[in-house]
Each structure stands twice: as structure tokens, then as C-alpha cells.
Amino acid sequence: MIYPIVAIGDPVLRKKCRAIDVTYPKLEVLIQDMFETMYAASGVGLAAPQVGLDIRVFVVDAAPFAEDEDLTDHEQQLLFNLKKVFINAQVIDESGAFWDFNEGCLSIPNIREDVSRQDRVTIKYQDINFQEHIETYDGIAARVIQHEYDHIEGVLFTDKLSSLKKRLLRKRIQLITSGKVKTDYLMRFPQ
Numbered sequence: 001m002i003y004p005i006v007a008i009g010d011p012v013l014r015k016k017c018r019a020i021d022v023t024y025p026k027l028e029v030l031i032q033d034m035f036e037t038m039y040a041a042s043g044v045g046l047a048a049p050q051v052g053l054d055i056r057v058f059v060v061d062a063a064p065f066a067e068d069e070d071l072t073d074h075e076q077q078l079l080f081n082l083k084k085v086f087i088n089a090q091v092i093d094e095s096g097a098f099w100d101f102n103e104g105c106l107s108i109p110n111i112r113e114d115v116s117r118q119d120r121v122t123i124k125y126q127d128i129n130f131q132e133h134i135e136t137y138d139g140i141a142a143r144v145i146q147h148e149y150d151h152i153e154g155v156l157f158t159d160k161l162s163s164l165k166k167r168l169l170r171k172r173i174q175l176i177t178s179g180k181v182k183t184d185y186l187m188r189f190p191q
Contacts, residue, residue: 001033002040003051004188005106008156009177011190013107015054017152019088022130024055031085031128034059041185043106045144047151050107052188056088058148065140075139082141089125089149092134096120101143103157109183111172115160117146 006012020027030053038046038059047058066079096119104112121142124134137145147157158166158173175181179189 001036002186003033003037004186005037005041005046005183006050006052007176007179007181007187007189008105008108008158008173009190010052010188012049012052012054013151013156014154015049016154017049017054017056020055020057027057028128031057031059035061038106041106041183045148046106047148049151049154056152058086058089058152060084060086060144060148062141062144065144078139078141082137082144085128086123086145086148087126087128087130089123089152091121091123091146091149093122094118094120094146095122096138101140103143103147105147105157106185108156108158108173108176109181109187111158111169111176113157113161113165113169115157117143117160119143121146121149123149 034046034051037051044062044064045058045060048055060082062079062082066076098116099119100114100116102112103115119142120136120138122136123145124132126132158169177190
């Protein structure tokens with residue numbers, strides 16, 4: 001099932017999400033649906049708040065980034081194999097140099113801006129079987145995970161922009177919030 005993507009302005013995108021446990025109903029179906037929704041919208045990550053749920057779940061599939069010719073074979077292989085589910089994630093550490101990368105978000109369509117993030121993240125999370133993992137990612141893989149992690153913390157990439165950039169984007173964001181935007185995927189706009 002493909003869900004509509006929740007647009008900026010919806011309060012669920014600003015909530016710090018709650019942890020879940022093995023009793024969460026139909027979790028496997030939800031995760032399948034989140035992947036299906038993400039692929040239908042041509043995304044590389046999708047967090048539960050983006051489908052209207054305030055739970056600490058996000059999915060990523062960074063394979064589209066693996067096609068970048070500037071990456072090493074090792075980096076391409078890592079990205080090609082980065083298809084994961086993160087449940088109850090907690091960032092343990094962010095380190096390394098800050099670097100800018102042009103980010104976008106399915107909840108904020110047609111807006112892309114350079115966002116500065118550190119190039120390494122260590123994250124603790126549970127998989128679909130609620131087995132705990134602690135893993136470290138760097139480069140674009142870290143970027144994708146940091147972006148989706150921000151969603152379950154109630155943070156959007158636009159929050160990381162300068163106040164000038166935010167002012168310049170205000171009118172475009174208001175148009176998105178009011179549903180005056182064209183996308184190739186289904187969206188749900190705030191009331």
C-alpha cells in the first residue's frame with residue numbers, strides 16, 4: 001500500500017517520536033508499505049512521521065546514490081547495499097569534517113538546499129526482529145541516515161539552514177503547506 005507523504009506544516013513532522021516494541025501491530029506490513037511508498041516517490045529514505053505516524057521507525061535504500069561516478073568502488077558497494085530498517089534509533093556520535101550536500105525531502109517537494117553535516121555517524125538501532133545493532137556510517141550513507149534520523153526527532157532539513165535562507169524559502173513553503181505544489185506522488189497537506 002502506498003501512503004500519501006505528509007507535507008511540511010503537519011504537526012506530526014515536529015514531534016519527537018516514541019519508541020515501539022514487538023507488540024506494535026502489523027509492523028512488517030508497515031515497513032513493506034514504507035519501502036513501497038518511498039520507491040513510488042523516488043526517495044532514498046522515509047521516516048514514519050512522513051506517513052503520519054509518530055513512531056521511531058525509518059527506512060533507507062541508498063542504491064540510487066551508488067551510481068555516482070565520483071565515488072570509489074568501496075563507497076558505491078556500501079551505498080548499493082544500504083537497504084535497511086531502523087527501529088528505535090539513537091545517534092551515539094557524529095564526528096568528522098562538516099561538508100555541504102544538496103538535500104531535499106519528500107515532505108518538502110521541489111526545494112533543495114545545501115546542508116552542512118558531519119561526515120560520520122554512529123547509530124544504535126533495532127532491526128525488524130528487534131535485535132540491537134551499533135554501526136558507523138560515513139559519507140553519503142551517513143547523510144541519508146542523519147536526514148531520516150532527524151525526522152524521528154522532529155527536525156527538518158530546512159531547520160539547518162541560515163535564517164536568510166529560511167526567509168527566502170518562506171513563501172515557497174507556505175505554498176507547499178497549502179497544497180499548491182505539484183508532485184509525482186500522493187501527498188497529504190495540513191488542514
